[in-house]
Amino acid sequence: MTFPATRMRRLRRTDALRALVRETTLDPGDLIYPLFVCPGKGVRSPIGSMPGVFNLSVDEVVREAEESAKMRIAGLLLFGLPAAKDEQGTGAWEANGIVQQALRAIKQSGAAQKLVLIADVCLCEYTSHGHCGVVVKSAGGFEVDNDPTLDLLARTAVSQAQAGADVVAPSDMMDGRVAAIRKALDGAGFANTPILSYASKFASAFYGPFREAADSAPQFGDRRTYQMDGANLREALREIELDLEEGADMILMKPAMPYLDVVHAARRRFGVPMGAYQVSGEYSMLQAAFEKGWLDRDRAILESLVGIRRAGADFIVTYFAKEAAKLL
Numbered sequence: 001m002t003f004p005a006t007r008m009r010r011l012r013r014t015d016a017l018r019a020l021v022r023e024t025t026l027d028p029g030d031l032i033y034p035l036f037v038c039p040g041k042g043v044r045s046p047i048g049s050m051p052g053v054f055n056l057s058v059d060e061v062v063r064e065a066e067e068s069a070k071m072r073i074a075g076l077l078l079f080g081l082p083a084a085k086d087e088q089g090t091g092a093w094e095a096n097g098i099v100q101q102a103l104r105a106i107k108q109s110g111a112a113q114k115l116v117l118i119a120d121v122c123l124c125e126y127t128s129h130g131h132c133g134v135v136v137k138s139a140g141g142f143e144v145d146n147d148p149t150l151d152l153l154a155r156t157a158v159s160q161a162q163a164g165a166d167v168v169a170p171s172d173m174m175d176g177r178v179a180a181i182r183k184a185l186d187g188a189g190f191a192n193t194p195i196l197s198y199a200s201k202f203a204s205a206f207y208g209p210f211r212e213a214a215d216s217a218p219q220f221g222d223r224r225t226y227q228m229d230g231a232n233l234r235e236a237l238r239e240i241e242l243d244l245e246e247g248a249d250m251i252l253m254k255p256a257m258p259y260l261d262v263v264h265a266a267r268r269r270f271g272v273p274m275g276a277y278q279v280s281g282e283y284s285m286l287q288a289a290f291e292k293g294w295l296d297r298d299r300a301i302l303e304s305l306v307g308i309r310r311a312g313a314d315f316i317v318t319y320f321a322k323e324a325a326k327l328l
């Protein structure tokens with residue numbers, strides 16, 4: 001039946017009608033809030049390229065956790081800025097590493113029971129060279145050596161589980177890391193700790209501001225030998241399939257906005273819980289437009305998040321988590 005019998009505008013007439021026929025929901029419980037933990041006390045140091053985002057000392061992280069729990073945000077994703085870096089990235093797996101300290105402190109707070117505490121598993125924030133794995137010299141200059149890195153990632157995941165991480169989230173893009181982490185967790189008595197794998201992670205210009213926030217820019221070269229080429233959808237699905245075979249319980253895809261087709265294709269192909277990461281560049285781009293008065297802040301935040309949900313993400317990692325939760 002077509003016009004005039006069919007009039008699509010009938011169901012758009014009122015707020016209540018629009019709410020009744022809304023296809024996609026967005027709830028604070030769909031959101032994960034990323035935090036950057038740094039040494040010190042009472043530290044809240046702003047990130048220049050990410051207005052509203054801070055490097056936070058452990059006590060401040062606990063405050064953020066309590067606030068997030070009150071707002072019914074689903075969980076936190078923790079990144080660490082260690083006091084010192086070295087070639088191997090030992091700060092990543094130290095029992096008293098910065099993320100481990102934060103996990104223990106949050107676990108002792110009332111927020112812990114209401115939040116899923118996710119620890120990012122990678123080495124780039126802890127290595128002096130800023131790469132996500134072990135760097136060796138090669139004919140072409142240098143190489144990020146896959147297999148020796150697996151053991152370090154596995155140690156990192158185990159130490160995070162010991163400190164209280166509810167979920168570990170490897171973001172390094174080494175081959176075989178999920179299996180290595182699963183084996184190490186099981187061996188250390190953490191058979192019940194799930195792995196959220198950044199299975200589909202593209203080498204993206206949109207990570208720029210994060211590197212300031214996490215102080216993790218590579219000192220030489222780039223990450224294109226381990227993160228994926230932005231042109232490849234089939235490869236992304238293959239990465240996801242392999243990570244699931246290795247034992248990933250959930251998958252994370254990043255960035256979100258320039259890769260919504262990947263989120264959609266993954267949603268159609270796989271039945272596991274999946275999230276997308278609205279990365280730093282997506283956030284900063286919107287913030288810049290808000291500062292200029294070019295976009296309506298509240299509406300643009302929610303629209304950017306609903307788009308990611310509509311593409312098929314069950315949950316979204318976003319720096320807008322608190323602001324969005326207030327609006328919902």
Ligand SMILES: [Zn+2]
Nearest residue numbers: 122123124132
């Ligand atoms: Zn990394």
